[in-house]
Amino acid sequence: MSSPNVVMVHWHDLGTHLGTYGADGVSSPEVDRLAGEGVRFDSAFCATPLCTPARSALMTGRYPHDVGINGLQHHGWEYAPDVQTLPMLLRTAGYRSANFGMQHESADPARLGYDEVYDARDPTTGWQRADTVVDEASAWLSAPERRQEPFLAVVGFFEVHRPYPPEIYPPDDPAGVTVPAFLPDNASTRADLAGFQGSIRIADAAVGRLLETLRTQRLLENTWVIFTTDHGMAFPGGKSTLYDPGIRISLIVRPPDGAAYRRGTATSRLAAHVDVVPTLLSLAGASIPAEVSGLSHLEWLRGSDLAIPRVNVFAEKTFHDAYDPMRAVRTGRWKYIRNYVPGPRLVLPLDIEASQTRAGMGDEHLTPRPDVELYDLADDPVERTNVAGKPELAEIENDLSQRLEQWQRDTHDPLLSGPIPAPAGFS
Secondary structure, eight states: OOOOEEEEEEESSOTTOSGGGTOTTOOOHHHHHHHHHSEEEEEEEOSOSSHHHHHHHHHHSSOHHHHTOSSOGGGTOOOOTTOOOHHHHHHTTTOEEEEEEOOOSOSOGGGGOOSEEEOOOOTTTOOOOHHHHHHHHHHHHTSGGGGTSOEEEEEEOOTTSSOOOTTTSOOOOGGGOOOOTTSOOSHHHHHHHHHHHHHHHHHHHHHHHHHHHHHHTTOGGGEEEEEEESSSOSSTTSTTSSSHHHHBOOEEEEOOTTOSSOOSEEEEEEEEGGGHHHHHHHHHTOOOOTTOOOOOOHHHHTTOTTSOOOOOEEEEEEESSSEEEEEEEEOSSEEEEEEOSOOBSOOOOHHHHTSHHHHTSOSGGGSBOOSEEEEETTTOTTOOOOOTTOGGGHHHHHHHHHHHHHHHHHTTOGGGGSOOOOOTTOO
């Protein structure tokens, strides 16, 4: 069999708010079906809860600070000159690549290494909406040339980013919404979630159309489908924070039909966005550059119980709307966060500050945050009780602190040398 094709679908600001991940009342039958045909990673994490840096990790297998992406592309951040992206790396294995819709990595799409770029923007909103993006991707996938060489197709939706205009995304019934434990349960939050879930329904249907194209073109026989999102949902305590609702992501991997890989299962195996590139390079038979930080899960996907597991995931934040540097390490049980500048417990991005959920909550999130945070996720999954500084946990805290500092050294974190300057023109 020839080298397998890869179709990667990524949404904006989703987190794990899907039926297959246990979100009650969420209509996502197409993604749920995809999970049933593949492997759902239940403990998968992004490298940062911010759009451009998160995508940089997904597409390079390296951490944002290591590739020069310490903030958002539209604020002036760009890849360092020597950074290689997934389409560049797969080109060495004979792959043709195309990007459809949202990329949000660079102001210059040509910098990303794709052979073809399709920028499907809605003429009214300027958004790269799911339906239009899938129209273009499906046309490309249906072309006879797709059977002549292995390909990488990256399909990015603007959804489910705010806002959720009801004329575009008819909202769910707020009375039927189940509010996640980290959010206040009130009418404002429910109305906000209803709009969010309406957006999910539209994006989910578009995924179904894309998968149907792959089926009718008989491409699923030799195509890996990867489904993910950039970071957590855009609600207070999610996006732009290093708490789990900000960094836990959907990650579903569907192997080709008939291939001898794990499928129809879910796993608590730790995984990270930086693992996607080395996993895909491994299955393509391409070499993994030394600078790639991620771990390949290919042997585990092939069924090996001896495959090397991931024991830590690391996360970072440097710039979003403003400078807000923090770093974190998470194990299966513990989360350690180091905050480098004073600030409130939650710094809300502008879109969340303007949200219905924010309007219905108080100001408790504005209380000062500590320099160090430690959470026992087994006893405190919503990360409300900071146990840093407790004498009986000193050994655990010290160990996690050392792991974090070693990772920063290994990945050349400029924060170790002092404050990171903003690019020229940052605003």
